[in-house]
Amino acid sequence: MSPDPHPSTAELGYLGVAEVLARLGDGSLTSSDLVGALLDRIAAIDEPSGPVGLRTVAALSPDARAVAADRDAERARGALRGPLHGVPVMVKDNIEVAGLPGAAGSTALTGRPTGDALLVALLRDAGAIVLASTNLSEWANIRSGRSTSGWSATGGLVGNPWALDRSPGGSSSGSGAALAAGLTPLAVGTETDGSIVCPASVNGVVGLKPTVGTVPTGGIVPISASQDSPGSMGRSVDDVARLHAVLAGGAPEDPSGAPRFVHAANWRTDHPATDAAVERFVGALRDAASPVEAREVATPGPEVVDDEFQVLLAELVDDLGAYLATRPGEGVRSLSDVVAFERDHADVELPWFGHEHLVQALGTGGRAGAAYAGCRSRNLAWAVDTCLAPALAGADVLVAPAYGPAWKSDLAVGGHAGAVSSWVATPAAIAGWPIMSVPIGLVTGLPVGLAIVARPGAEGMLLAAARRVESVASLVAPLPRPAWTPPTRG
Numbered sequence: 001m002s003p004d005p006h007p008s009t010a011e012l013g014y015l016g017v018a019e020v021l022a023r024l025g026d027g028s029l030t031s032s033d034l035v036g037a038l039l040d041r042i043a044a045i046d047e048p049s050g051p052v053g054l055r056t057v058a059a060l061s062p063d064a065r066a067v068a069a070d071r072d073a074e075r076a077r078g079a080l081r082g083p084l085h086g087v088p089v090m091v092k093d094n095i096e097v098a099g100l101p102g103a104a105g106s107t108a109l110t111g112r113p114t115g116d117a118l119l120v121a122l123l124r125d126a127g128a129i130v131l132a133s134t135n136l137s138e139w140a141n142i143r144s145g146r147s148t149s150g151w152s153a154t155g156g157l158v159g160n161p162w163a164l165d166r167s168p169g170g171s172s173s174g175s176g177a178a179l180a181a182g183l184t185p186l187a188v189g190t191e192t193d194g195s196i197v198c199p200a201s202v203n204g205v206v207g208l209k210p211t212v213g214t215v216p217t218g219g220i221v222p223i224s225a226s227q228d229s230p231g232s233m234g235r236s237v238d239d240v241a242r243l244h245a246v247l248a249g250g251a252p253e254d255p256s257g258a259p260r261f262v263h264a265a266n267w268r269t270d271h272p273a274t275d276a277a278v279e280r281f282v283g284a285l286r287d288a289a290s291p292v293e294a295r296e297v298a299t300p301g302p303e304v305v306d307d308e309f310q311v312l313l314a315e316l317v318d319d320l321g322a323y324l325a326t327r328p329g330e331g332v333r334s335l336s337d338v339v340a341f342e343r344d345h346a347d348v349e350l351p352w353f354g355h356e357h358l359v360q361a362l363g364t365g366g367r368a369g370a371a372y373a374g375c376r377s378r379n380l381a382w383a384v385d386t387c388l389a390p391a392l393a394g395a396d397v398l399v400a401p402a403y404g405p406a407w408k409s410d411l412a413v414g415g416h417a418g419a420v421s422s423w424v425a426t427p428a429a430i431a432g433w434p435i436m437s438v439p440i441g442l443v444t445g446l447p448v449g450l451a452i453v454a455r456p457g458a459e460g461m462l463l464a465a466a467r468r469v470e471s472v473a474s475l476v477a478p479l480p481r482p483a484w485t486p487p488t489r490g
Contacts, residue, residue, distance in 0.1 A: 003484050004182075005052050009041035013182030014481065017087055017239040020185055024075065024086050031068040031075075031086035031129060038088055038131060039064070042183050052484070054159045054181055056174035058093035058133040058152075059100050067129045074127075084246055085127030089186040091120060092175050093133040093155075094140055094221040095230065100130075104221040105138035105152025107348055108341045112329035117219025119188065119230055119247050126246040131184055134174030139338075139358075140195060141171040142223050142316060146353040146414035149173060149198075153349050157409060160203060161482035162446050166406035169199035175233050176203035180482050186243050187233040192223045192312065193429035194421070196231045197451055200437040201402035204447030204479050206240045206466070207233045211456045212432030215247045222323050224315040226376070227429050237438065237466045244459065252460035255396070259465040261290055262391055264297040264400040267422040271404035273443045274420070278401040281440045281450065284476045290468055293395065298387040300426050307375040307382075308430055313361035314372040336362055352411040383430035388453065397465040398453040400424040402437040405446035424451040434462050438469045441477030445485070 149170030172189030176199025200207025404420030
């Protein structure tokens with residue numbers, strides 16, 4: 001018996017992009033049929049009132065069926081728009097899409113008009129169908145050290161299809177979980193520090209945060225201009241590469257040679273089974289004729305973490321304020337307005353944890369504050385000169401465990417990933433370098449990913465390395481579909 005909670009739609013729900021395009025091309029599938037099946041699957045699996053209640057979807061696109069019919073008609077005329085013609089995609093709800101909330105999980109933005117973000121226009125130009133927006137950790141997880149990843153005031157708490165009481169990671173929680181659940185072939189997330197890599201790892205999917213500035217950020221609710229980046233998520237490296245080529249305005253250049261790997265041997269999650277699994281996988285990668293050198297790599301200490309935190313808080317004041325001041329409609333216009341709104345609506349906005357980070361941000365003075373310039377300068381020097389550049393000397397990519405298995409979601413005491421993270425996302429985040437997570441198997445029945453970091457602008461090399469990792473993983477520990485394990489003790 002299939003563990004899938006809606007097996008009648010599973011066949012279409014788990015199609016990869018290449019197969020979707022092939023079947024659309026030979027006429028054995030229409031976009032209307034695919035969108036209809038995915039909407040049925042969402043209704044059965046995702047609706048909060050349903051038997052599973054996964055809550056990955058923030059809102060369904062009201063015109064998804066109509067757009068699918070248009071794409072089918074265009075295909076019949078031979079008028080294909082682009083490389084994703086007729087392919088559904090979900091978009092994280094801190095990214096504006098005309099007709100969808102674009103609320104970043106906050107009721108402070110409910111009802112504010114939205115237009116298409118720049119990257120959404122690219123998706124439409126490529127022929128993609130925006131199926132829905134996805135739930136997320138509210139304000140992309142910048143509010144509190146006690147926040148529970150995957151919770152928002154507008155969408156509730158996202159589940160993980162592998163085990164329904166476990167975290168989907170964050171802050172691109174709904175994007176990762178929707179992919180794992182077979183609700184969409186593609187999704188867009190955003191990352192400031194780990195927000196694509198984390199949900200990709202714990203949901204057993206592939207996620208790419210490209211070099212900061214590669215994908216346009218216009219129309220996205222921001223945290224930090226120096227670290228924010230939208231990125232591509234899918235169930236395979238090739239699917240992610242297709243989406244990335246659209247979002248980045250073209251495919252990255254293919255590398256001239258095979259990737260040379262460095263394994264950050266001292267970057268560990270301190271989850272013994274995960275660290276052992278990564279060691280075994282690196283050995284398998286080496287056995288598969290991939291050059292892998294083990295190195296000790298600089299690890300972020302408390303001063304590095306604090307500098308990054310101060311930078312993010314200062315940029316949040318300026319960048320979120322600038323965004324809110326120009327977004328159409330009535331409502332909050334600054335971070336101080338957001339703090340006041342949440343205090344006035346604490347029963348909805350602050351029922352489980354506070355917003356102390358937002359309050360701290362107000363005290364920084366933004367980029368003009370006394371601490372910002374020094375923090376950013378030290379932070380960038382550490383990330384590039386002390387950590388990443390020496391680690392990659394004579395090599396192309398750096399690998400390390402991304403995260404351990406998904407931890408249990410706990411609204412009562414909070415739920416962050418610090419106890420099962422190798423910190424691999426932090427130097428790449430500070431430096432603005434590209435990073436991916438690729439699943440390499442199961443640990444205690446839950447997926448874990450290998451993180452891969454490359455130099456800025458080297459997405460072609462990064463994707464080549466990811467394909468190599470994926471190829472070895474498919475031989476060593478091919479990933480099954482999620483188990484949908486019900487909530488358990490222990």
